[in-house]
Amino acid sequence: MTPEAFIAKWQNSKIKERAAAQEHFLDLCRMLGEQTPAEADRDGIDYGFEFGATKTTGGRGFADVFKRGFFGMEYKGTHADLTAAFAQLQRYAVALNNPPLLIVSDVGTTIRIHTNWTNSVSRIYDIPIAELGDPEKRGWLKAAFTDPDALRPKQTRQELTEEVAGEFARLARSLRDRGHEPEPVAHFINRLVFCMFAEDVKLLPNHIFTQMLERALETPEEFVDFAGQLFAAMRSKGGRVGFERIAWFNGGLFDDDTVFVLTRDEIRIVYKAAQHYWGDIDPAILGTLFERGLDPDKRSQLGAHYTDRDKIMMIIDPVIVEPLSAEWEVVRTEIEGFIAKANQARGGAGTRAFNQARAALDGFLQRLSQYRVLDPACGSGNFLYLALRALKDLEHRAQVEAEALGLPRTFPRIGPEAVLGIELNPYAAELARVSVWIGDIQWNLKNGFAAAENPILKPLRNIECRDALVSWVPDTSFAGGKWVSAEWPIANAIIGNPPFLGSRKMAPAMGSQYVSALRKIYTRTVPKGADFVCFWFAKAHSALRGSTERMGLVSTNSLSNAASRQVLRDLFTDQYPIAVWRDEPWTVSGAAVRVAIVCMSSEPVANPMLDDMAVDEIHSDLRSAGTTRGADLTLSKPLRENANKAYQGVVPRGSINPTDASRLGLPNGDFAVSAAQAREMLVAPLNPNGRPNTDVVVPYLIARDLAQRPSGRFIVAFGTMTEREAAMYELPFNHIAPVKLHRQHMAQPEALTTWWQHWRPRPEMSAALAPLTRFIVTPRVSKHRLFLWRTHPILPDNAVVVVAREDDVTFGVLHSRFHELWALRMGSTLEDRPRYTPTTTFQTFPFPHGLTPDIPSVVSMADDAAKHIAHCAKELNQLRENWLNPADLVRREPEVVPGYPERILPINEEAESFLKKRTLTNLYNERPAWLHHAHEALNEAVAAAYGWPADLGDDEVLARLFALNQERGSEGHADAL
DNA sequence: AATCCGACATACC
């Protein structure tokens, strides 16, 4: 059939019966050269007429024509107009598996294609029948049959939102620059945003907001009056602006009609923003963009709260969607049973069964409509917005499926009141309300329902602006009051992303009074040293003990670190994990952090998920019980035999950061001294006390020197000398003079009293190292667990952990897989990198019997196993040293004074650039065969010392080490240390 | 009196 023939046959004809619509569609197929349903698919499942028709629905399907994955099509038929036909399609889009295109037609005049992708802005392709001769328009139709993606709008909702939000941020900043307070500005801007959205989705008539702006552009001084009139009309029932009837918007957003005086330029910004189509904006990112634009300084504070949609759904799915879907499956089966009974039975019994089916459906819908989701740190409302959509989707699906079974459907009941929020920042709280409103209205429109009216917005008092942890209760009996634990509204589910703040950063950020009040109130549930998020976990825990069914919170991944662990341990004693991710990267720019996600239920859960894998059980350290035979390694005890052997290095604190130094107008003094200056000091003549500067100028070892190439630093270190003694060393003492100024500006006044000393000089470490010919060092944070030898008088920085032993046996045991596994498991992490924490990794580690660090090395070396370890350790170290500094590429020079480690210098520039790549981190990244063999040999030697087979699995090793720790720890000195 | 951590910091490819 040619387009001309099609036009001749159908133009201006009116549909009389459903058969005419089918004939119209068949002609369309013939014109486009596409297969008809009968030709393509005999089953009619993927492509056919009257899709979803059942006996109970009387032969009417969800759509007149349906092609799975392509489109749903509805003819005007009994509908009054194309809009109603479109709404019908939207309502059943779920039952049609959300086809990308929804097509409506009135047979004789128009075919209209609506795009239906969730993440793209929507677009309408209008094809008048009379213009089917136009190849482009026929192309659109053809694409609907063959390649719907060709019709997908290019712009995503995110891009659209970024564009419009950026313009509003400009306005907000302009108002803030004129001295307006952030809160009224936020309120005002939110109103404007809502007005733009409202007029674009036709909740406001005739683009009245844009019209108002156009008039105000002519006479800017009248903007206040115009906007005030509009806001006033929106606030009241039956309001009008001129002739136009304005719908009633309640909900607090238009409670007053305060309007800022805007300049012409500012009105132009608003006008320009209003030119965009706001109907498709994504409220989930709107908030963040505003926050960023409004106050760039606060970006890290507020913007960082932004959680991307995927992460939020990782919580909403297991916490809300999955349990409620499961409930629905049960109810639906019940309904199916009743309906089957109703269809078989006649008369009273049939009616009764039908009513039972209705009651079952109603019961479920009632349950859904009473379901409440609380986000006690809701920020700009992203979690709430997505939770509301999820609930509405569930309700809608239940309705559509029930209708397919023959039950009448009702208007959706779930609205913004289903979500509850608490947020401290007034600006964010307001955004949360707007996001939830917009989300609700968008959902209704997208699914073919009118927005609820009279009023359009109901008050959203359920998003509260207050502190979620404590509240101040004034006491009238005296002129004061007290802080008490804040109440949380009762909710079925608690979700959210509370602010992350390490315990050490809480006081500076929140004020020490607030923090001490908080600690006092939560003293039983949240241990000192726990991260700020732990308070939310503790409160959610107590809610789960009450009527709350499930919770899911995001936290920093350091939650499983020592102090915060207690909160989790409590939580896991009487609640059940549903899904846990222990270390997820955070995808938002501007925040470099990794997070843990913890979803818990008050009811037992059959197969909890750990990092997307089903496991039998999850421990409070967010590990699966399958490892280490269920042993909880967090219960390991410190061992007395390991005491006083591992130290962190010195903390100089000679300088403050350069920014502060320049702000305070201070020279940036430091204990550190350049290598050139240091050598001058070292060779200088003896001081008045007859001593050389070698007493107090020493090589300084930082962690980087171990994992990467040594940097050859020096430092002035007076140890615990008195000022009188220190001053004898003239050059070094003069060098550190500026330190005194800095100490005066430090928070700890005691730092000044011994200003010439390092803040932590670690005399006990120096004492332990002094008699040794060498000592063992390891970087506190490094990708690989590396142990190296260093010698006196090198002074380790606090980022280096020192083990005061000089024997190869201890070195070998520490560098074996046994200690490495233990350290990995017992230590904490910095982001994704393991961190060696001496108290939990070294202090608790059970060395092989007879080789413990409390035994002098001469004694332990009598042992054959020990000799073997020593040999392997020596070999490993030698090979590595040779690799790091090949003898033909370096020359070794004695230091300017005797007793100092010799200098290792590249012989020429070529050697220098070659040596840059010779770092231990690089070596262990590559793990060449020789290194592997050396470690294998060492591992076998250490295994033999333990008396264990060499091929134990990792979990088995940990389990055995733990058993050994428990045994040693309970040998009458469990209180060791 | 020492520890532990960083909604990070920065060198390097």
Add this chain to the structure above:
DNA sequence: GGTATGTCGGATT
């Protein structure tokens, strides 16, 4: 300009 990889200060206990 990403990506890889670990500083060093200092509040907290």
